[in-house]
Amino acid sequence: MYSRYREWRAQVIYPADAALGEGPVWDGHRRQLYFVDILSRRVHCFDPVSGAHRRWNTGSLTSLIIPAGNDRFLLAMQGRLVMSSLNGMPPLVLTPVEAEAPELRCNDGKCDAMGRLWFGTMHTGGLPYKGALYCYDGTLRKMLDGISISNGICWSADNKTMYYIDTLERNIRAYEFDLLSGTLGNSRIVTTTKDLPDGMCIDHEGMLWVAMWGGNAVHRYHPRTGELTGKVWVDAPHVTSCTFGGAGMNQLFITTAKDGLTKQQLQTYPDSGSLFAVQLPFTGVPAQTFSMPALCV
Numbered sequence: 001m002y003s004r005y006r007e008w009r010a011q012v013i014y015p016a017d018a019a020l021g022e023g024p025v026w027d028g029h030r031r032q033l034y035f036v037d038i039l040s041r042r043v044h045c046f047d048p049v050s051g052a053h054r055r056w057n058t059g060s061l062t063s064l065i066i067p068a069g070n071d072r073f074l075l076a077m078q079g080r081l082v083m084s085s086l087n088g089m090p091p092l093v094l095t096p097v098e099a100e101a102p103e104l105r106c107n108d109g110k111c112d113a114m115g116r117l118w119f120g121t122m123h124t125g126g127l128p129y130k131g132a133l134y135c136y137d138g139t140l141r142k143m144l145d146g147i148s149i150s151n152g153i154c155w156s157a158d159n160k161t162m163y164y165i166d167t168l169e170r171n172i173r174a175y176e177f178d179l180l181s182g183t184l185g186n187s188r189i190v191t192t193t194k195d196l197p198d199g200m201c202i203d204h205e206g207m208l209w210v211a212m213w214g215g216n217a218v219h220r221y222h223p224r225t226g227e228l229t230g231k232v233w234v235d236a237p238h239v240t241s242c243t244f245g246g247a248g249m250n251q252l253f254i255t256t257a258k259d260g261l262t263k264q265q266l267q268t269y270p271d272s273g274s275l276f277a278v279q280l281p282f283t284g285v286p287a288q289t290f291s292m293p294a295l296c297v
Helices: 263-268
Strands: 006-009 011-014 021-027 032-037 042-046 053-057 062-069 072-077 080-084 092-096 104-111 117-123 131-136 140-147 150-155 161-166 171-178 183-192 196-202 208-213 217-221 228-233 239-245 251-256 275-279
Touching: 011 042, 021 062, 021 104, 021 196, 021 239, 032 062, 032 239, 032 251, 042 062, 062 104, 062 117, 072 104, 072 117, 104 150, 117 140, 117 150, 131 150, 140 183, 150 208, 161 183, 161 196, 171 196, 208 251, 217 239
Parallel strands: 006 228, 150 196, 196 239
Antiparallel strands: 011 275, 021 032, 021 251, 032 042, 042 053, 062 072, 072 080, 080 092, 104 117, 117 131, 131 140, 150 161, 161 171, 171 183, 196 208, 208 217, 208 239, 217 228, 239 251, 251 275
16 A cells, blocks of 8 residues: 655646646657647647747647657647648648547547557547547557547556546546557556546656646556555646656646636636646656657658
C-alpha cells in the first residue's frame, strides 16, 4: 500500500485566456511548452524561462500538437491530421479522420515509443458512444469504437501497458499493449473517479497524473492499486490536461478551460483558461515525437 499522500498548489504562469486549453506537450529540443485552445482554434507556445509566448490561429478546431522533427508539428484538426511548420504555409494533410461526420472532431492523443500517434474522436455536442480511438502510423487504424470522450493516454516504462481514459466512463483503464505490432489486449480498470478524468501523463515512478474536469485538481494515482497518492490543487474548476517539462523535467504544466463555467464561477475563478505550473519532487517521462521514417512528408 502506497501511503505517502501529498498535496501541492499550482500557480498561473501564463494567462492564456483559453476557452478550452488542452494537449500540453514539452518540446525538449526547443525547451518550450506547446498546447492548444480547441474552441478558439489556436496553438500556443510558452517559454517558462523567459516568459515569452506566441500563438497561431489554425482556422479549425485543433485538439493536439506534437513535435514531428524538421521544425514541423503534427496537428489533429477537425476531420483530418495535418503536418504544419506553423509558418503561415498551408499544412499538409496526412489523412482524413471521419471527414464524412462533421459532428465529430479529434480530441486528445500522444505518440507511443515507436512514434505512432494514438488519438481519439468525440461528438462536438458531447453525445456518448459516438467517438473512437485511432492509431496512425501512415495508415489510420480504428482501435476502439463506441468511445464517448476520448482523452488521456500514456504508457508504462516497459511499454507493456497503455493507460487510457474515456471521460464519461469516469475511470482509468489499463490495456495490455504490444509495442511492436501496436495492438491492444485485455483491459482492467485502474480506478474509478468522482470527477470527470481528462488528460493524463506518467512520472518516472510509474504514477499516473490525471487532470480532473470539474475537480479543481490533478490527481496522482498508483497504477496497480488505484490508490490516490497525491493531488495538485488548481484555481480553476475545469482542469483539462497536464505534462511534465522544464529543465529538470520536474515541472508539471497544467491546462485549464473557461468553457462550461457559469458567470459566477468565472468571477470566483478568474484564472480559468490560464496555463498553470507546479514544481514537484518527481520527474516526468519525456513526450515521444511523431516519427515515421517510412512516411515521406
